[in-house]
Amino acid sequence: MELSGHSLIAGTRANGAGTAFRAVNPATGQTIEPDFFPATAKDVDAAAEAAQAALATYGRLSGGERAKFLRTIADGLDAASAELVARAQLETALPQPRLQGEVARTSNQLRLFAGLIEEGSWVNARIDTALPERKPLPRPDLRSMLRPLGPVAVFGASNFPLAFSVAGGDTASALAGGNPVIVKAHPAHPGTSELAAQVIAEAARACGLPGGVFSLLLDAGIEVGKALVQHPEVKAAGFTGSHTAGRALMDLAAQRHEPIPCFTEMSSTNPVFILPGALRERGAQIATGLHGSFTLGAGQFCTKPGMVFLPKQEGQDAFLAELRKLTAGSQAFTLLTPGIAASYRRALEKRLADARLQTSTGTEAANSCQATAALLETEIDTFLADPSLSDEIFGPDTLIVHYGEREAMLRAAAQLQGHLTATLLGTPEDLAAYQDLIAILERKVGRILFNGFPTGVEVSHAMVHGGPYPATSDSRFTSVGSQAILRFARPVCWQGFPQASLPAELQNENPLGILRMIDGDLTRSAVAVPVAG
Incomplete structure (x- = not known):
């Protein structure tokens, strides 16, 4: 893989403008080639519009199809591990074993989410069957499940150039939930970010997905990030970093004409x-x-x-x-x-x-x-x-x-x-x-x-990596583990729909075999259909 120094928008390299910047090797203080060019306002628009266009296809893929995409990304990261580690070590001065472990963690959490969405029960399907004879009013047939929010802006973290950055937990959980992702790369490791972005873009091509399912935007400052969070096509944001920056993003997200959820992990003394x-x-x-x-x-x-x-x-x-x-x-x-x-x-x-x-x-x-x-x-x-x-x-x-x-x-x-x-x-x-x-x-x-020490976060189903403010913006959620997917989904209810028009997760026969709540009981069984006459 070669570094171009340009943003990657819907699978195509952009022609950034403005003052070029370079990564700095913390161990030596020297700058590292090549030059990187900040994304423009037009690049932000193009990435957001491509993501919105991709949602129509990507958001309706089956869990199995999205799982294939996540596993393809994971395989690509593993194959590119040596290149990723070498570049990340130049840009962060982190030791090689630590970075090798980060690559493994990044690909493993993608596979964790792949397994979650392939099984499918995470969508929290609920069915309340119709009660036409109920007095004084009948109950209609009601069915609900979680659906994607829409394009998600993800901000790369300085302290984890792989596991909390371009292909990290926020990206993995947002993609798993059916949301296209736009990553604002961290300026401290732009080369590592571009390499990881190439892996994701190639996986999208290999899986026949629309290019807008993923974009990477470069910037040495804060203007691109601000524009991204304020863009009307962006429906959520994920951030890991300082309290000052996280709170600023929260405020921008809340001040929009259409406020959006901004999931920030910020400050913790543990x-x-x-x-x-x-x-x-x-x-x-x-x-x-x-x-x-x-x-x-x-x-x-x-x-x-x-x-x-x-x-x-x-x-x-x-x-x-x-x-x-x-x-x-x-x-x-x-x-x-x-x-x-x-x-x-x-x-x-x-x-x-x-x-x-x-x-x-x-x-x-x-x-x-x-x-x-x-x-x-x-x-x-x-x-x-x-x-x-x-x-x-x-x-x-x-x-x-x-x-x-x-x-x-x-x-x-x-x-x-x-x-x-x-x-x-x-x-x-x-x-x-x-x-x-x-x-x-x-x-x-x-x-x-x-009787343990907190430095070490297992990527698993039960893990909670969140907490009351200012540790995070919303303590109801976690940014690590399979429950992280819940940040980027919302419940939708279908009332009185015929079977053929319902998502597979909500159809009577339960063709996916997922765990559902039917009239208050959790089961994998089909909905019992009353026999006429």
Whole structure:
């Protein structure tokens, strides 16, 4: 595959205009060929109109036909793995094993969605049969199921150049639901984005699909993204990134003449609660695991544990001694972009200058893309008085909150904003004794872990990767796992339709064999048709 530096619209390369830009190698600070050209307003229009035109065909394909498309993309990504990894490593400085794992994760989640839509029960088919003899009024025949929203705008993420970008979870779930997709590539890895886009476009051709089912738009700034979210043909958006950018997109989507859902994953500090039994039994071991978690990927995971509640009791000295030693011995980490590194330094310098915080730091950064690991410590009274201490810092740091009284810790938990995860490190006896804490956390996060660390999100049917604002824009949904498809679908009801005009999912015979709710009962059986006379 060759890089052209141009957007890919409905399978055709566009002629971008404006000031060319290049990716930057974070490890060296040098720019990387080739030049990339921003999409124009006409390109945005062309991509949106092609997507809308493709919806008429793609949105009505069977689950099996869409599953074939997703598996073809997955096979193409696997075949192009070496090229994708090589380019992504140049643009992100992420290690090769990590990127190889991302390729596998990206293709595997496409196959997960392929299996989901091929089986078909995800559409939530419901049938209420007619009750013509009901008094005082008869009930009509009512049948409903989920249908695609329409063209979806997807924004590539900086920290996952494959699994949360062009062919990542938002694209996979939107395509699975029958929606054409337009991706706004992240400017930090445009080459990786173009290569992945070529794989998707080739899969669409191989499956005989309209080109508008997928487009890629390039831009070094924010204008293309803004235009995309505001375009009248776009019916939903998916975003992973900073709170500032995510909130701006949410506001743009809400201010449209026709507001659209904007599913954003933004900011999360992912609190960890070390409970008494675990601290007594394995304090030093927990310190090792925590250090590995908050520095994993240079602290650039959305599930990084950024604050830890530590009781003042037996075991804390061994825990703190080990964690301070590990932090002091940490080498400087290379972050994804100079901008991310600058933001991290500003936030960290502010906290290092705060007299209320005790600090331990690792090796100093040597260049503009590097970051120093940091362990920050404070008392719970300070934390309760200053909610900003719970704000996310995107990089390799964490904050220890020391507490003596259980009630103070519970007040702090109740004061938290929404997060993606919360972690409990304890014993079975601790769990039984801290049911009040668990009840609080159920209202604050999307995933509660016991005796694990949150950096690591399984792509599966039960996974929830979401949480109350500001972690995400809508805590009813997840951006990882098969339930992510529900973001890009809406219920439609057919009343009084003849069998021949109904979707196969709603026909009496249940030709697809899916699980349906018929008159309140879940079953794979056909609808029982009354015998006349």
